[in-house]
Amino acid sequence: xxxxxxxPDFKARLRVATETGDLRQRAAALMSLAQSRVGFxxxxxxxxxxxxxxxxxDTDSLGLTPxxxxxxxxxxxxxxxxxxxxxxxxxxxxxxxxxxxxxQYRQELLDPTSPLGAFRPDFIVLSLTARDFLGGVPLNxxxxxxxxxxxxxxxxxxxxxxxxxxxxxxxxxxQTFLDIALPVFGSxxxxxxxSPHQLIARLNDRLAAAASSExxxxxxxxxxxxRDGLDAWFDVRHWLQxxxxxxxxxxxxxxxxxxxxxAAQRGRSRKCLVLDLDNTxxxxxxxxxxxxxxxxxxxSARGEAHLALQRYARMLKDRGVILAxxxxxxxxxxxxxxRDHPEMILRRNDIAVFIANWDDKAANLSRIAExxxxxxxxxxxxxDNPAERERIRGALPAVAVPELPVDxxxxxxxxADAGYFEAVSFTEEDRQRAEQYxxxxxxxxxxxxxxxxxxxxxxxxxSLVSGPVRPVDAARVVQLINKTNQFNTTTRRISADDFDxxxxxxxxxxxxxxxxxxxxxxxxxxxxxxxNGGGETWRIDNWVMSCRVFGRQLEDEAVNVAVxxxxxxGIRSLVAEFVPTAKNKVIADLYERLGFACMERSQDGxxxxxxxxxxxxxxPTTIKRASDGE
Amino acid sequence: xxxxxxxxxxxxxxxxxxDDPSITLDMQTVRADVPDWDSFKYVTFIVAxxxxxxxxxxxxxxxxxxxxxxIVAKARSLLG
Numbered sequence: 001x002x003x004x005x006x007x008p009d010f011k012a013r014l015r016v017a018t019e020t021g022d023l024r025q026r027a028a029a030l031m032s033l034a035q036s037r038v039g040f041x042x043x044x045x046x047x048x049x050x051x052x053x054x055x056x057x058d059t060d061s062l063g064l065t066p067x068x069x070x071x072x073x074x075x076x077x078x079x080x081x082x083x084x085x086x087x088x089x090x091x092x093x094x095x096x097x098x099x100x101x102x103x104q105y106r107q108e109l110l111d112p113t114s115p116l117g118a119f120r121p122d123f124i125v126l127s128l129t130a131r132d133f134l135g136g137v138p139l140n141x142x143x144x145x146x147x148x149x150x151x152x153x154x155x156x157x158x159x160x161x162x163x164x165x166x167x168x169x170x171x172x173x174x175q176t177f178l179d180i181a182l183p184v185f186g187s188x189x190x191x192x193x194x195s196p197h198q199l200i201a202r203l204n205d206r207l208a209a210a211a212s213s214e215x216x217x218x219x220x221x222x223x224x225x226x227r228d229g230l231d232a233w234f235d236v237r238h239w240l241q242x243x244x245x246x247x248x249x250x251x252x253x254x255x256x257x258x259x260x261x262x263a264a265q266r267g268r269s270r271k272c273l274v275l276d277l278d279n280t281x282x283x284x285x286x287x288x289x290x291x292x293x294x295x296x297x298x299x300s301a302r303g304e305a306h307l308a309l310q311r312y313a314r315m316l317k318d319r320g321v322i323l324a325x326x327x328x329x330x331x332x333x334x335x336x337x338x339r340d341h342p343e344m345i346l347r348r349n350d351i352a353v354f355i356a357n358w359d360d361k362a363a364n365l366s367r368i369a370e371x372x373x374x375x376x377x378x379x380x381x382x383x384d385n386p387a388e389r390e391r392i393r394g395a396l397p398a399v400a401v402p403e404l405p406v407d408x409x410x411x412x413x414x415x416a417d418a419g420y421f422e423a424v425s426f427t428e429e430d431r432q433r434a435e436q437y438x439x440x441x442x443x444x445x446x447x448x449x450x451x452x453x454x455x456x457x458x459x460x461x462x463s464l465v466s467g468p469v470r471p472v473d474a475a476r477v478v479q480l481i482n483k484t485n486q487f488n489t490t491t492r493r494i495s496a497d498d499f500d501x502x503x504x505x506x507x508x509x510x511x512x513x514x515x516x517x518x519x520x521x522x523x524x525x526x527x528x529x530x531x532n533g534g535g536e537t538w539r540i541d542n543w544v545m546s547c548r549v550f551g552r553q554l555e556d557e558a559v560n561v562a563v564x565x566x567x568x569x570g571i572r573s574l575v576a577e578f579v580p581t582a583k584n585k586v587i588a589d590l591y592e593r594l595g596f597a598c599m600e601r602s603q604d605g606x607x608x609x610x611x612x613x614x615x616x617x618x619x620p621t622t623i624k625r626a627s628d629g630e
Numbered sequence: 631x632x633x634x635x636x637x638x639x640x641x642x643x644x645x646x647x648x649d650d651p652s653i654t655l656d657m658q659t660v661r662a663d664v665p666d667w668d669s670f671k672y673v674t675f676i677v678a679x680x681x682x683x684x685x686x687x688x689x690x691x692x693x694x695x696x697x698x699x700x701i702v703a704k705a706r707s708l709l710g
Contacts, residue, residue: 040678041678044649044674045649048649079674238673241673249681
């Protein structure tokens, strides 16, 4: 957890927090403490304070997102619970964690009367030990005998996963198996199919493939152990004393990894990496040393260290993380390095927003978030300067600021270890995102040139491809629904299975919208789930839109499309619910603006809207219709 | 560290683990004397004490400790 800053007076601050009468403020203080480097005992104390606040108020009023996790296991897991709860609050979630009984995971899943049903877990996590799972396999078993054994076991696991998913409507998380096996032959172990080491390696390979095909999330503890060392996770004394396969000292790390995955599934991973320049992306200060004087690239170990950070950032960009620059520099001097320095890996067009000036960095980070139309809680800010880091942590606590080590050689590792950009899928949209954001910056420049909004929109030459969601789009659709916070009418998250079920039900229609313009393809940017409302109505169960295309009349054109589809099926009205959240204020008046009539408005701000198909006049937009491939 | 210093560390750690600043330990204290010091909290306490002092108790030690004095004596011998 070396990316988290240390707080010297942790205990005093914890005491102040627990004595804060206002529970919302107390929750915020505890969240802030969880974002520091927390020792073993401190974590237990923080956890206790969290449980007290959770018991005293309902989660919504605390400003935290509620979350129920059931952890089922074939070993002792009680030591992992504080780390899970602290990891959750580090991400703004308040976790209620239920620990299954020792070795009871099958019964808990299969027995209809087990307490799991009443608990209604959002996530069911299976943490199994290989020795219990595989049972005995003789050392001289052949490769095909081993495969057969693993087949059987994986088949049983698939069955359990399906039960977890279908009966409890939970997202299933499967932990990879720990390889605690000691060498039997030595290096030759890898060549013996039934050596304990090889069995577990094979089992984990098969587990990953099966999980992927079943839509189960993989919690790769085995990979973390390769990084941290087995001793950091497994202590044979705790195995012998209490059948803990994961030692108490590793609880914090386990909780961090699990809640990272949970947050990613909930669309709460970070989206944008903001980088400082001098002594971060290169060694030295370009304003003083000149482009020739900065340390970057082959030939200098220090230069290669900075290059490694650039290479890593570039790789993040290739998987859909947006890159931005925030530096105190003359803009022309800073941009020249990106254009002209031969060793630079990052180039100007890799950067969606480039801010080099002498303003306060907090103001600049706010500008970056605004320009990209994402929340401050989507930003990670990497800066070698401790004073700048402190400034941002104080002014913008929502921004993640890794505590970079002093040595540039360790920058990349620190950023990677922090796991800010944890993902649970990798889609075509991810691959194209960076280009799309860069194109957005060009659009903004055009907007400033164009006289009126209409002129601007016309000049974009937008075309829309819409239609039912195809199987090939399903992964992107689920990702969009789960990641979108601003334009999300109900903020109901769904799993891939929920979505399949929705599509399979008679009378339902999932509409997708792809928007192209003269700067390129924005991709699949909006989804509307039209559920059979009985009679001749459709319910808009959910409607999401990527913030990249706000203010482009797409919502108007989308309703035109939905009304046409409704009319074609003899539907007479669309009924829509709006559920307000802290993040979807931008669409608070959406349905009113689109000509829906308000049917009811409840105390908690929810509202119900209706649109009559027969009397609907198509809304004028500058968006043309196209079919796929045009 | 002498006995009293190690005992002071143990007291501080146990207060933190049980979140009870009123706890006082002496060499004769046994687990049953301290409210809420159950077997799970005992394991937690041992881990916390190990981290605090930078030592590792043996598997047999942890099973055989009866009094706090036993823990202090073993810790002192591990500290060298």
